[in-house]
Every structure is written in structure tokens, then in C-alpha cells.
């Protein structure tokens with residue numbers, strides 16, 4: 784029972800904190816922001832970079 788890709792409701796799967804996309808939809812990047820971990824997807828990351 785390792786690595787099953789069913790719908791998740793809990794667990795440690797990452798999802799974007801801006802649009803809630805899961806890592807099954809888009810790549811999710813983990814970065815440090817204001818002293819904490821921030822999860823942001825490939826789509827929202829450019830907006831984050833540009834302010």
C-alpha cells in the first residue's frame with residue numbers, strides 16, 4: 784500500500800494555497816515565505832513572483 788493515486792481528503796499531499804490545485808493537477812512547488820513553508824502551483828507561482 785504505497786503510492787496509490789486515489790482522491791485524497793487527508794494526508795500529506797500538497798495543494799496550492801492560492802487556487803487549491805492538487806499536485807495531481809499541476810506541479811506544486813514548496814518554498815519558504817515569511818518564515819514558513821508555502822505551497823504554490825506552477826500557475827500561481829508567476830503571480831507570486833511578480834508581486
Ligand SMILES: [Zn+2]
Pocket residue numbers: 799800801802803804823824825826827828
Ligand atoms: Zn495555484
